[in-house]
Amino acid sequence: MTDDVIDSVIDIEGLRCSYGTFEAVRGISLRVRRGELFALLGTNGAGKTTTIEVLEGLRRASAGRVRVLGLDPVRDRRALRPRTGVMLQKGGFSDSLTVRETVDLWRSFTARPRPVDEALDLVGLSDKLDTGVAQLSGGEGRRLELALAVLGRPELLFLDEPTTGMDPASRRRTWEVVRRLQEDGTSVLLTTHYLEEAELLADRVAIMRAGELVTVGTPDTVVRTLPARITFRLPAGSPPVPRLGGASVEVDGDRVTYETRELQSDLSDLLAWANGNAIALGDLAARPASLEDVFMGIATGDEDTGDNNDNDDERLEVTR
Amino acid sequence: MTAAVQERTTGVPSAARQLGALVRMELLLLRRNMTATVLSVVTPMVIGVVLVSGDYDTEGAVARTSGVIGMMAIFSVHHHLVTAYASRRQEMVLKRLRVGLPADSTILVGAASATVLVFVVQAVALVGYGMVVSDLPMPVNPLTMLVAMLLGAAVLGAFAAALSAVTRSSEAAMLTTLPTVAIFLMAPGVLVPLGTMPPAVEDAAMFLPMGPFTEVLRTSWLGHELGGGAELGFLGTTVAALPWLAVLVAWLALAGWITKRYFRWEPRHS
Numbered sequence: 001m002t003d004d005v006i007d008s009v010i011d012i013e014g015l016r017c018s019y020g021t022f023e024a025v026r027g028i029s030l031r032v033r034r035g036e037l038f039a040l041l042g043t044n045g046a047g048k049t050t051t052i053e054v055l056e057g058l059r060r061a062s063a064g065r066v067r068v069l070g071l072d073p074v075r076d077r078r079a080l081r082p083r084t085g086v087m088l089q090k091g092g093f094s095d096s097l098t099v100r101e102t103v104d105l106w107r108s109f110t111a112r113p114r115p116v117d118e119a120l121d122l123v124g125l126s127d128k129l130d131t132g133v134a135q136l137s138g139g140e141g142r143r144l145e146l147a148l149a150v151l152g153r154p155e156l157l158f159l160d161e162p163t164t165g166m167d168p169a170s171r172r173r174t175w176e177v178v179r180r181l182q183e184d185g186t187s188v189l190l191t192t193h194y195l196e197e198a199e200l201l202a203d204r205v206a207i208m209r210a211g212e213l214v215t216v217g218t219p220d221t222v223v224r225t226l227p228a229r230i231t232f233r234l235p236a237g238s239p240p241v242p243r244l245g246g247a248s249v250e251v252d253g254d255r256v257t258y259e260t261r262e263l264q265s266d267l268s269d270l271l272a273w274a275n276g277n278a279i280a281l282g283d284l285a286a287r288p289a290s291l292e293d294v295f296m297g298i299a300t301g302d303e304d305t306g307d308n309n310d311n312d313d314e315r316l317e318v319t320r
Numbered sequence: 321m322t323a324a325v326q327e328r329t330t331g332v333p334s335a336a337r338q339l340g341a342l343v344r345m346e347l348l349l350l351r352r353n354m355t356a357t358v359l360s361v362v363t364p365m366v367i368g369v370v371l372v373s374g375d376y377d378t379e380g381a382v383a384r385t386s387g388v389i390g391m392m393a394i395f396s397v398h399h400h401l402v403t404a405y406a407s408r409r410q411e412m413v414l415k416r417l418r419v420g421l422p423a424d425s426t427i428l429v430g431a432a433s434a435t436v437l438v439f440v441v442q443a444v445a446l447v448g449y450g451m452v453v454s455d456l457p458m459p460v461n462p463l464t465m466l467v468a469m470l471l472g473a474a475v476l477g478a479f480a481a482a483l484s485a486v487t488r489s490s491e492a493a494m495l496t497t498l499p500t501v502a503i504f505l506m507a508p509g510v511l512v513p514l515g516t517m518p519p520a521v522e523d524a525a526m527f528l529p530m531g532p533f534t535e536v537l538r539t540s541w542l543g544h545e546l547g548g549g550a551e552l553g554f555l556g557t558t559v560a561a562l563p564w565l566a567v568l569v570a571w572l573a574l575a576g577w578i579t580k581r582y583f584r585w586e587p588r589h590s
Contacts, residue, residue: 056419058415058418058419058585058586078423081420081421082332082421086419086420088412088415088416088419090412091411091412091413091416092411092412092413092415092416092417093413093416094345094349094413096349096352096353097345097348097349097352101345101348105341105342105344105345106420108333108337108338108340108341109333109338109341109417109420109421109422110333110420110421111331111332111333111421112331
């Protein structure tokens with residue numbers, strides 16, 4: 001075993017996974033380092049859940065090599081289980097049990113589990129101890145899932161869309177818990193629909209489309225592949241807009257969009273031009289590219305996002 | 321394996337402890353849904369008592385009661401568990417457990433435990449009813465009877481797990497269990513009294529799972545084979561039961577293999 005292998009908690013090479021004739025995952029390779037929080041992004045059907053299920057040992061790969069903590073997730077399931085924690089997308093609780101009974105049951109399946117109080121305190125459910133699972137709100141149910149996933153202080157935690165269905169307070173609480181776990185050295189593989197979540201929590205992100213990995217890197221480097229954007233409305237009767245440094249410009253009626261890699265200098269040139277000509281730019285906005293822009297570009301199957309100026313209204317479940 | 325890893329794998333609860341926790345949960349669920357539980361225990365009992373009532377001699381009554389216990393097993397264990405496995409798969413309970421420590425077999429046995437317990441209670445109660453109300457003799461070998469009940473229930477439960485793979489929902493179980501219930505009922509001594517089929521057919525049909533099940537119940541209860549024969553005593557009935565129990569073990573192995581190969585742990589992807 002080389003140091004390289006020990007250092008990575010997840011090691012995938014050429015993973016393929018098919019359901020019948022449909023190939024859900026088409027040859028992906030990636031490596032998650034120990035202590036890292038890695039976010040796997042993609043639209044529904046991109047292959048995220050299939051990938052995570054292969055890593056959890058629930059599904060066999062059709063081809064490729066998969067190692068989790070250096071072990072084969074299907075063959076070495078017994079050795080692996082005590083070291084991993086899994087938060088599934090939904091359900092799986094018996095509705096007629098209380099929160100306490102559910103945690104107690106799971107403690108019987110966990111090596112050196114956290115005490116019930118500690119586990120529930122961690123996710124802020126201490127006051128729900130004797131509540132029936134069926135009576136929990138959607139967000140509380142998700143937090144109970146999280147409590148069970150971390151009951152055994154896992155080395156590696158799988159979070160499959162952990163904050164889907166949570167209210168903003170639950171979501172922030174969950175982020176805090178995940179951060180704290182990461183500080184304690186837990187490695188995390190996260191899938192999410194919320195790009196803000198990935199941007200905030202992840203050390204590295206990967207974006208999947210149609211079973212393939214399109215981009216892998218830190219949120220910063222992924223975002224830096226796209227230019228920043230300046231938009232405004234040009235009042236009628238104004239002179240034509242100027243050329244700015246290396247920025248590209250697109251005019252659609254009175255709407256003007258610049259894409260630039262030199263946001264500060266191009267913006268000040270633009271403002272100097274507008275002030276000099278006494279033009280009031282309407283709805284002026286300048287912002288760097290976000291993970292969302294990258295994601296939208298990829299999700300819509302168009303890697304050159306220059307054409308997608310009007311997708312602001314149809315963003316995918318983005319929270320602000 | 322590094323020391324750290326070794327340390328992580330100690331303190332893992334034993335399979336027995338995991339199974340114990342699942343059984344306790346199943347029993348808790350039974351208590352929570354008391355109305356449903358009482359109905360599921362009492363209804364087959366009432367039907368069972370009606371079916372064993374009639375003008376029988378001792379041998380006839382024991383044979384009839386053994387057959388009725390077989391029928392109860394088919395419906396209370398086999399049919400019920402097909403429904404239970406399918407609904408738990410739909411509710412994602414099985415998948416939830418499977419991402420935890422318990423082995424596949426522990427999850428499946430745990431899910432069946434309360435059902436099998438209810439069946440054994442019903443069967444013992446029916447035997448008790450026969451002794452108290454119909455003056456039937458005390459069973460000569462209660463041990464082999466109990467082993468046959470448990471092994472028979474295990475076979476029926478394992479086929480239920482296998483069958484649940486093609487049962488999309490608990491509602492669909494009505495349809496998918498038709499052929500298996502028919503085959504289980506066809507064994508001589510269950511629905512059809514012994515000696516009414518052509519001998520060659522009966523000899524072959526005795527090897528269907530419920531054939532050995534009822535055979536062991538009859539002989540171990542009476543202490544001799546149906547239609548007279550030497551008194552075998554406890555030891556004799558034990559020896560006589562062994563080949564039949566072996567047939568049940570073979571069925572269990574087959575059903576277990578099918579389950580291992582085809583069981584579905586989560587709803588189909590739509």
